[in-house]
Amino acid sequence: MKKYRMFFRFEKEEAWLNELAAEGWCFMGRTFWGNYIFEKDEPNPSDNIRIDFRQFNKKDDFREYIQLFSDNGWSHIYGTKYSGWQYFAPIKADAPEDIFSDNASKAGRYHRLCAFWLSLFVVYTSLFAVNIFNNADDPTTIFRPKELYYTPGLWEMTGSSFWRAFLFETPFALGRGFAGLFEIVVLGLCLYFVVRSYIEGKKTKLERG
């Protein structure tokens, strides 16, 4: 079973996964964009999946991280060196309640998430800036569709030769027109995630208990 979800609070994502586990849906993994995959299994009402956000440069650091959690009763059920999202489930029934014991470290995962979105934003901005600067992707051309067709003399053609050339180039023209718009949407989304994760981090840090 696949479900698509996007979460801004780790606690909500944890609660959702545990609800599904109680109904018998075993969490198998997820894609970066929020496609969660589940397998039918025995209902597990006491499951306690916890989530951290952390990326690693060295494989040894990643192994050490997993080992530390394992020593503490947490099995690493999904996540890779770069995935960021790391999912843990208790190994035995008497495992601790949470993988964090103070607010500062709970907030820390939001800060790391924020830094991650910020680096993506910077990468996309530099990629797109080059395109927009070279006028390859001018978002305003969507309002002047004729400019999106590069075939020389297209608009002087008539009859079936015009239609053949026009229809052939239309998919490319659409791509060109929407590329600039697409880039602006991606940048906007990234910026939203940066700000949102920053705010959630500040909120968590100030929570009592």
Place this chain on the structure above:
Amino acid sequence: MIIKRNKLLPLTETTFYILLALRTPGHGYQIMQTVEDLSGGEVRIAAGTMYGALENLSKQKLITAMPSDDPRRKIYQITDYGKEILALDIRRLNQMICAAESEGIKV
């Protein structure tokens, strides 16, 4: 008279106990056990908090990591700088207790 206090003080409970525990080298799980014992069962550092703390303290040069025979577990130890900071915080805590006692509160 304004006395400039070290920026790292006051230490959090987590940091204080980790530094205290690492006067003897140990790896992550050992540290957690030691801290629980030293604090009389009151301070139990969870896995995620522990990993973050070890990373931060390493960056701040208060502790240092060494490879051990077990490739999946690094051994940590307090640095000389870490010992200095710990001593300063112990002095601060002592001052607080003395202040309470001088006000007539029995400790």
